[in-house]
Amino acid sequence: GACCSYRLRDALHPLWQSPLAIPGGTRQSPINIQWRDSVYDPFLKPLKIAYDPTTCLHIWNNGYSFLVEFDDSTDRSIIVGGPLKNQYRLKQFHFHWGAINDWGSEHTVDCKFYPAELHLVHWNAVEYPSFEEAVMEGNGLAVIGVFLKLGARHKGLQTLVDALPAVRHKDTVIEFDDFDPSCLIPSCPDYWTYAGSLTTPPLTESVTWIIKKKPIEVDEDQLEAFRTLLFTSDGEEERRMVDNFRPLQPLMNRTVRSSFR
Numbered sequence: 001g002a003c004c005s006y007r008l009r010d011a012l013h014p015l016w017q018s019p020l021a022i023p024g025g026t027r028q029s030p031i032n033i034q035w036r037d038s039v040y041d042p043f044l045k046p047l048k049i050a051y052d053p054t055t056c057l058h059i060w061n062n063g064y065s066f067l068v069e070f071d072d073s074t075d076r077s078i079i080v081g082g083p084l085k086n087q088y089r090l091k092q093f094h095f096h097w098g099a100i101n102d103w104g105s106e107h108t109v110d111c112k113f114y115p116a117e118l119h120l121v122h123w124n125a126v127e128y129p130s131f132e133e134a135v136m137e138g139n140g141l142a143v144i145g146v147f148l149k150l151g152a153r154h155k156g157l158q159t160l161v162d163a164l165p166a167v168r169h170k171d172t173v174i175e176f177d178d179f180d181p182s183c184l185i186p187s188c189p190d191y192w193t194y195a196g197s198l199t200t201p202p203l204t205e206s207v208t209w210i211i212k213k214k215p216i217e218v219d220e221d222q223l224e225a226f227r228t229l230l231f232t233s234d235g236e237e238e239r240r241m242v243d244n245f246r247p248l249q250p251l252m253n254r255t256v257r258s259s260f261r
């Protein structure tokens with residue numbers, strides 16, 4: 001494969017006790033995005049993002065990552081356009097990161113890892129009655145991926161970082177409101193898009209991935225704050241929450257499209 005072994009690593013990977021191969025897994029994520037193999041699609045529209053900060057509910061540590069969840073009972077925080085035929089509702093966002101800055105992202109670009117990757121998870125509330133049902137459908141979910149690179153301090157991210165000590169252990173939660181996650185999305189409109197899957201269980205092949213070409217910059221202290229979280233619950237032997245990314249999966253019969261030349 002382009003830059004690493006595939007399923008064997010996945011099956012043996014401590015974090016994803018997934019079956020050796022996902023039954024009929026033909027569109028698994030993450031993947032390496034080989035820039036020169038991506039195909040410019042002039043029919044791709046700009047992605048429209050309209051989030052209402054008052055839909056923000058809480059932050060919690062679910063034992064895989066920390067996630068910020070939103071009230072998705074109405075269409076107040078949505079995305080539309082891009083490769084999408086419908087509008088999709090924001091459900092939550094979370095991150096994946098490494099123990100050190102040399103790796104941590106789930107997707108790679110020309111086999112380059114970033115130190116972390118943000119996922120904003122949305123579901124197709126036009127066609128499906130709930131997130132749980134949308135998770136099972138090929139066009140059920142749309143996830144925006146944003147790469148994080150080491151650089152200047154990110155003011156919007158700092159609000160999140162300041163709340164992390166309160167969710168250090170698995171299954172801890174704190175109220176978190178009035179946060180607009182669009183401050184975490186680069187203003188550059190360029191993205192890649194491909195048909196893929198969730199990268200943590202249930203690994204269902206229901207995701208239209210929209211990967212932003214431009215990373216956001218965060219500083220060392222902010223990345224280190226992610227690494228102070230724990231996979232373990234209070235009272236258990238501490239295991240630092242790091243390297244919570246899935247190994248790369250084979251592209252198989254897929255084309256990655258770009259919204260830019």
Ligand SMILES: Cc1ccnc(S(N)(=O)=O)n1
Nearest residue numbers: 119121197198199200201
């Ligand atoms: C909501 C959810 C579940 C599992 N995996 C993901 S991910 N990492 O593909 O965004 N999201």
Ligand SMILES: [Zn+2]
Nearest residue numbers: 094096119199
């Ligand atoms: Zn994710």
